[in-house]
Amino acid sequence: MKELMKHTLLLFGILFSMNFSFAQQDSNFSQYMFNQQIMNPAYAGARGLTSFTSIIRSQWSGIDGAPQTQTLSFNMPITSKKLGFGLSVLNDKIGPISTTSFDIDLAYHLRLNRKNHQLSIGLKAGAFSYLLDSDKISTFTSVDSSFEPDLDRKLIPNIGFGLYYYTQNFYLGFAVPKLIESKSFGIERHAYFLGGGLFNINKNFMLKPSLLYKQTKSIAAFDASILGIVNELFWVGIQVRDVVDTTSFNLANNLGTTALFGLSLGERFSVGYSYGIPSSMTNKGFNTSTHELMLRYDLSARVKGYLRSPRFF
Secondary structure, eight states, X not given: OHHHHHHXXXXXXXXXXXXXOOOSOSOOOTTGGGOGGGTOGGGTTTTSSOEEEEEEEEOSTTSTTOOEEEEEEEEEEEGGGTEEEEEEEEEEXXXXXXXXXXXXXXXXXXXXXXXXXXXXEEEEEEEEEEEEOGGGOOOSSSOOGGGOGGGSEEEEEEEEEEEEEEOSSEEEEEEESOOOOBTTTTBOOOEEEEEEEOEEEETTEEEEEEEEEEEOSSXXXXXXXXXXXXXXXXXXXXXXXXXXXXXXXXXXXXXXXXXXXXXXXXXXXXXXXXXXXXXXXXXXXXXXXXXXXXXXXXXXXXXXXGGGOOTTO
16 A cells, blocks of 8 residues: 555656646547556557457537537557557547647556566657648638638647556556647647546445546646446446646536446447536536447457456446
């Protein structure tokens, strides 16, 4: 326990000691706990098997130009070298703006003790494609410098890094997936802190709490969720998220609530679904919902027993 607390405090210290700017362009996923590779390159290879994961998200259903996001990730361990390798692609469309990122992830996994506690260090490298469909935009003036032709399409390089501390039933992660900023395209650094665990209540039921904390210079956002897993076959849970103004430490009164469901189909395939409850049902706001589908396929079957199973991380 003392060792665990030491690593936890270390990661928090790194998180709050760094200076980050705030931006909203990074994609959000309710089922991030099943695809941490998108944010943290150190996750590549941590599950100990080769797998593909895809998440398809439709936000604010019913509103023209609402965010539409798709992502596909692949990662595998290279056990002889204590390495993890991964590839990921993410496509995001909001109104007239479309962005696509391609990334290669490489992680080195270091065993810390005989209890199989491990720390991995990951690097992310890739490119970020930006496309603005100016034909969908009407301006008050015939020439608006905000929509110059040279800003319509751009390919921007990217590098990032991450840390991932994990055991058989607990994990902590810290990552900055985009280190290169661009004021012209509103690309600013985001820092992510992730934590979660898997707790055996009895032989048929487990609890899986998860936390995602996103920090920038003036604003932080957090997602907290808990899943109940029955017979290692299906799960159901709830998630809440909000934004915090770190200059005054006040909540932004923008609480969101999401219901999560999932099912394991055989030994290799899992499917999950999340439903973002319309904000008007919990607080004043637009009566819109968000839908998200998660698909995961493992190339090798899992090992029986939850402590040895990588399925739920």
